[in-house]
Every structure is written in C-alpha cells, then in structure tokens.
Amino acid sequence: MSNTAPGEGRAPSPAPRVNESSLGHRSRWLTRSVRSVRGRRAAGATAAGVAGAMLLTGVVAVGPSAAAAPAPDCAVPFPVADLTSGAAVHGLTVSRGTTPQEFTGEVLGVLSDGIAPGLDMVVAELDSPAIDAAGGIWQGMSGSPVYAEDGRLIGAVAYGLAFGSSPVAGITPFEDMQGYLGAAKPAPAVEVGPRLAARIAAETDATRAEAAQGLRQLPMPMGVGGVDLSRARKAARAFGGSELLTADSYRIGRSAGPASAGIDTVVAGGNVAAVLSHGDVTFAGVGSVTSVCGDRVVAFGHPMSFTGKARLGLAAADAVYVQEDPLGVPFKVANLGDLGGTITDDRLAGIAGTFGAAPPSAPVTSKLTFEGRSRTGQTQVLDKSAFADVTLLGGLANHDRLVDGVIGGSETQAWTIRGTRSGQDFRLRYADRYQSPDDISFTGAFDLANVVYTLSTLSNVTITAVTNDVAVSDDERRYRVAKIYQRTGGRWVDVTGGTARVRAGKDLVLRTELAGSDGTTRTFFRQDIPVPKSLRGERGIVSVVGGNLFQDEFFEPTTFDAVQKMMRNNLRNDEAALSLLIGDGRSTFERNRTSDPLPRVVGGQKQVRVQVVR
Secondary structure, rough: OOOOOOOOOOOOOOOOOOOOOHHHHHHHHHHHHOOOOHHHHOOOOOOOOOOEEEEOOOOOOOOOOOOOOOOOOOOOEEOHHOOOOOOEEEEEEEOOEEEOEEEEEEEEEEEEEEEEOEEEEEEEEEEOOOHHOOOOOOHHHHHHHHEEEOOOEEEEEEEEOOOOOOOOEEEEEEEHHHOOOOOOOOOEEEOOHHHHHHHHHHHHHOOOOHHOOOOEEEEHHHHHHHOOHHHHHHHHOOOOOOOOOOOOEEEEEOHHHHHOHHHHHHOOOOOEEEEEEEEEEEEEEEEEEEEEEEEEEEEEOOOOOEEEEEEEEEEEEEEEEEEEOOOOOOOOEEEEEEEEEEEEEEOOOOEEEEOOOOOOOEEEEEEEEEEOOEEEEEEEOOOOOHHHHHHHHHHHHHHHHHHOOOOOOHHHHHHHEEEEEOOOOEEEEEEEEEEEOOOOHHHHOHHHHHHHHHOOOOOOOOEEEEEEEEEEEEOOEEEEEEEEEEEEOOOOOOOOEEEEEEEOEEEEEEEEEEOOOOOOOEEEEEEEEEOOOOHHHOEEEEEEEEHHHHOOHHHOOOHHHHHHHHHHHOOOOOOOEEEEEEHHHHOOOEEEEEEEOOOOEEEEEHHHEEEOOO
C-alpha cells in the first residue's frame, strides 16, 4: 500500500495487473546484451545496395488531389539490342520546381546482365546546365526517362559511378519496366569491364580506376523535418538503428496550401514520391517518373525497399534545388505535394503505382500538456514498416515543439494501442512515469516505440491506432529505496543490510523508507507476510527494488502474448517491488509484492537476510 504525500498527484492507473508479479525479467535485464531489437532490426534490413526511404517530416499537407490527372505519354520502348556506342540520347528531369527540363547525352555501352540475369544496363554520359552545376547526376534523378533520337524510350536513370559524383549514368531498360516490374533478384553493384572503364575514363573526368569500381544504385534522397536532425539521429541510434533514417539524411521542408505540387505534375521526367507516412512525421522516397500511361505510372528505375508487392502512397513533389556534395553524390531537396494514388509494386526495375485513392492509413497520435499548454500531433501511417520510427520521432517532435527546450523533469504517459490479431480486435493499455535530470523528452521516448516495433513485425497483427497521452513537468524530484525496517518487539528496527529474524508460523512485518532527491524521507509499503512453521531453521533473503532502477524493458518481448503479459505485469518506474525467497528445493517459499504507483519515480535497491527461528 502506498501513501500519497500532500500536494503530489497520483500517477495514471496502469492496465489491469496482478498484485504479485515476478521480478525474473528484471534480473535477466542485468545480464542481457544489446541484441534484441538491435539484432532484429539488422536481420530485417533490406538487401544490400537497396536504398532506404526518404524521411520528410513536418506538418505536410498531403491529401487527395482535386487537380486533373497527369498527362500520359505511354512511351514506346527502344530495344536495347539496337543500341550502338556513341548513339545520341536526350531525356527529362527536374532540378527545380515541378516542370521537367531536358538533358542530352550519348551511349557509352551496354552491360549484358548488368543488373540481373536477363536484365541489361545501358551506360551513358549525360549533360545539361543543371548536371554540370551539380557535378553530375544526383540522388532523386532516379527514374528520369532517357530517349533515343526517334523518341522511343530507352529507359530510366537509376545508377551512378560508385566513387561519387559523375555524369555517367546506368540506365534500366524500359523494356523491363513496361510490364510494371516483375519480380527479380537484387543486384547491389554492377561491375564495369576494362574496355568500358577505359572509354568512361577517356570521355569523362573519371579515372580508369574510379570507373573500374563499377556502378551502384543511386540512393534515394534522404531528408528529415519536424524534428531536429541531430536529435533524430541520436534517438535512432539509441533505438537500435533505423531503416528509414540514415547517415545520409538531411533536413527538408514542407509543402502546404495552394503552393502544394498537384498530382497532375507527376509526368514523364517529373517528380514523384512513394509515401510511407504523412503528418507530423512524413517518410517518403522522392525520385523521378519514367512513364505514365492511363492510370499507371512507373518510376525510379530501381527498387525503393524491394518489397515486391507494396502499399505506399503515391504523391507529387516540388524540387527546391539540387545540393552539390563534394564528398558524395549530389541530392535533390524536395517538398511533398498532393497524395493521389497507391504505389503497388516495389521491384528490381523500379516502382509502379495507380493514380486515384491512396491506401488506408492508421493514426499515431501524441497528446502533450506542459505548463498549461497542450498540443496534439498526429501522423498517418500507410506502411507498417514506418510505425516504430513514426512513434519514436513523432513523440520526440511533439515534445520539442511544446516544451521548446531540452530540460530536466518528469512526465506521465498513458498508451493505447488498437489493432487486430488474426482478425480479432485488441486494445493494449499501459501507463508509466519517467524522470530525467537532463532531457525528459528523450528519456521517455523509447518504451512505446519498442512495443509498436514488435507488434508491427508480427504477420498476424495489424495496428489500427496508437495514442500516447503525456503530461510533462519540470519537477526533477525522485525517490530511492533507502532502508528496510522490521516490526519486532513492538517497534520498527532498521535491518537494512542485516538480518531479519522471524519465528516460524508468525508474520514477517516489513516497511520501506524512501529518500527523496530533495532531502525528504518517506516510509511506505508495509508488508505482513505469514511464514509457515515448516520453514523452521531455513534462511533466505528479501529485496526491495525501485522500478526506475531498470529501464528499457520493452525491447525484450518478441510475441504478442509476451507484449500483452509485460504490459499487464511490468514494474512501473514509479513503483517498488518486494521479493522474498526462503529455503531451497521442495521447501522454497517465495512471495512477491508490488506497490501502488507513487508520485515520483523510484530507484535503488536494498536487501536483508532472513532467518526463520523456532
């Protein structure tokens, strides 16, 4: 039983739980390594050479477009077998705004089976004022159509020289994209033979050694907005990594209102985005359109995440500019525009989608209060792979926006996760308290995200909504377990670190004293535990532990049942637990008790030996 001090609020009640809970998972925490979610994330990563998605965050106005449908081009493929070295080519891409601009070039050669068995790669040197200014082709140019002199479509820009910026492009044949992308095996790198390497060196600024390194898929442009980039990277590292946020990520703006790019700008050579989520946190990959025919579009010339079948949002985008990068490949900075369709395929030869309705989404909501102010942030998640990152960064972004500073303090959280499991509805609820002397926004960011990550990886689970109600305070006070007292001889005796003697058949009566970080003390959590007569002469140990001594428990469960059990039985950070163990073998006597939530987090641990006398 806990006693609430005057003037201190009570923590939100947790989901229904048993009063006696084992502390076994706590002791396992002491010996476990950083495997769990870190290892699971690495195991679930996409194939090597397949670039991650673009992270675009902010309050992005993404919604169904009322504009006219894009102008179709229904391009006719140019047979790769008919290409000759030195053949002139021209193409379309966007370096600023939404209107495609022309570039020119010439074919350097064809690499047979260069992308995969039966899938050749055309190599060409490209030229335009924008390419010259950037120092070469850029991230976000993927999918730009390249045409023969007679207007037939050779293919899509998709690869660049591995060493860095260069006007040399690897082109995915449109013959293989026209069928809207059949399944194939990934090819993370493409070797360049000595003859073609010599020609590249002769006609460009690349050396023969640089050309011989081969070509690699142009990375998807990476960006982040709505949360500070350095904090997002720090959070991702602490979370065990992110498949969506990488070292290449950069800050990006937002698109909203009448200036938002319309879906009618998704034309050959124009911008296009594949959207995983939109709202406070928007994840998307931005590239270029290769061809539009009827209500279908094909783009990128390489995969986004290589999932095969896909269910992503199809959106327009507005290019701000192309950023030069002397240490790598230039990249396109872009804002998302209107959402107006569904990406249905994510294949080796590119992505394909259908204009019209966007796929259904699930909201991730952060409701925050601080010093009389409140803010509700929400993100719509279209693809389950984004759930954990959206939960993590959305909560962090909402904290930073409302708290408006890195401060110490405490907060209470109350989660609700809704969804279906094997077609049956479920609702999971949990509440806890967090405290930090340095950065309360960061400290409380991970538990819910870890639970959402586990659930989002289960094939029979569909998350339909995630909500976190958070109340933040600048109160940094906390408790620690300081002493354990025994009621004996009509008085309370301090037995901390010593021995508590109890007669067999009588009650072992204990009470815990907490020390506050502000110098206050508090006694609570009296336990009267009957000790059986059969334990005469036995010895044991009693331990009282504060819930905040151990943290980050929620990355351990890997199944729905394990998540459900932990959310029901987990020791909160503002609770204390008593564990008593007497004897061994058949005569083992074990009792576990958990306190009610306290108005501060509780850390520390104390132990007492127990001796059962006659």
